[in-house]
Amino acid sequence: MTDTYDIIAIGNAIVDVLASTDDAFLASEALPKGSMRLIDADRATDLYGKMGVGREISGGSAANTLAGAAVLGARCGFIGQVAADQLGDVFSHDIRAQGVAFDTPVRADTTVPTARCLILVSEDGQRTMNTYLGAAQFLPADAVEEPMVAGAKVLLLEGYLWDPLEPREAMKRAIRMARAAGRTIALGVSAVFCIANHRDDFLKLLDDGDIDILFANDEEVLALAGLDDFDAAVAAIAPRVKILVATRGADGAIAVSGGETATVPAEPIAKIVDTTGAGDLFSAGFLVGHVQGRGLTDCLTMGAIAAAEVISHWGARPEADIKALVAARLG
Template sequence: MTDTRLDVLCIGNAIVDVIAVADEGFLVAEGLDKGSMRLIDADEATRLYGKMGPGREISGGSAGNTAAGIAMLGARAGFVGQVANDQLGEVYAHDIRSIGVEFTTPFRDSGDVPTARCLILVTPDAQRTMNTFLGAAQHLDTARLDEAQVKDAAILYLEGYLWDPETPRAAMERAIEVAHAAGRRVAFTLSDSFCVDRHRDGFLKLIDDKKVDILFANEAEIISLSGSDDFDAAIASIAPRVPLLVVTRSEKGAVAVQNGQRVDVPAEPVAQIVDTTGAGDLFAAGFLTGIAQHRSLEDSLRIGAIAAAEVISLYGARPEADLKAMVAQKLG
């Protein structure tokens, strides 16, 4: 494999996160299930935003968060996602570029569909309830894909959330073809159990067609994908079908299986869990950074755990501490 300009290129929903604190009463009054994620339309996004308390706006989306974490860890990251030529689109582009992520996807005319946003309500118990308007994000098409950029990345990372709409799914399928033709690796995250429930057959076909080299999941997602109620049985079912399987287990740590070798690491200690937004995204960032740096499976898992622990200790999906320094201090 030749040298590459980027360590990881992430493709996903380009969403501006608007994060605000809310109490249980607000969720009840709005008929929201705590800890859930729902898709909303433009009218509901406007209505709910008007009722939320003061919020912070930051570039988000699952793969966008991962790209940001990779850059913060000192690796070379790029991101592909669709925003509109509007105020939130400018916010997204400026924010993600400011932390060192390469973002060159052309803006979409904002005349028809605005930039996506996720209204995140965080309750005192650190649970986040997400209300997502996908907007322009679901209109990423193959014409917006820079194939040279895909070829220039050692790892292509794709999020399952973007598998729903046909247009971006086609763009991701093309990106997989380009990456593999260039000798690159493809990583895929299942994103959420509801994604697995809707696309189980499609995800399994991706895996069985050898289009995924690194599969990320959490405990609930891998159980759903396998159809088993038992975690170890789920691992045993899926691991032989993919070159590298990585599964997070919240406070129980994380597992990686490669060529029949299983490695488990514990979760990093956290003084106080404030907001779990982005935990899985930052774990993937840490693990992929470790792989890009040719570290062992155990060290890569530990970097993921360090990044995830840091992000859940504050509001939002962007760590505020120097992740690169933290990793150097703990792992060298």
């Protein structure tokens, strides 16, 4: 079968609203610094009204990954649900403008708006994320079409979207299609709370051989393994997938595939401005390296370069030419 895409992804179609904050405001709103949580429509309205001056930048974990992958030269397509509203138009415009195919029909029901993530960024760059899923949680299974899935080298699934029933069924449908076509399937577990809610499901996906590449940070690896020691957790999870990729913040990243283990340090950066999207862009660099046939170390290095670029500015989409940055390092 002809490869139409290098990477397609199913994920939340979200517009991020970012604003600066301080620890006093987080405490007053009972928001643990650096946390990620789902909120309802009323809380979204309340918190938005209390935030400082914000800036709107399209986001969504898997969509951020595709944006980075597209800048790196990959052919990408996205499946996600927006509503017929202003933020839906913003999201659709932004992802297409970055060279990602996006043809999921707009949700006809106008009572549920496009998803938004209210991100409070502290002075040290830490982000406290509050997500209202809105229309994203109603992605129907029939939005996943076989030609698109079967025509992609890699299918990326976003763990955040495993929570709502309809998108979960959409992702299960995509897994069946990708498996039938012999394609690679990657999963980003997204957050510790996703693992808390769906650990048994995620482990079953691994044990059933439905996931080839697993992306997680160090805390998520620990939660998935149910252990307190990182090395032991890696040893427990790595044999269940073809490739385990674990990011460790300032301590770099590790990838394990069969008997091979590779590690890289974090890329040096003058100042961390906003850590939103760091893991997403790391996945972008790694996956593009993977579809290019590069080794684990090069894939990790590409991920580290992309992550360092995105945390040097506001927002979770790349602004610099990360393809040029990778070429200068790796050729």
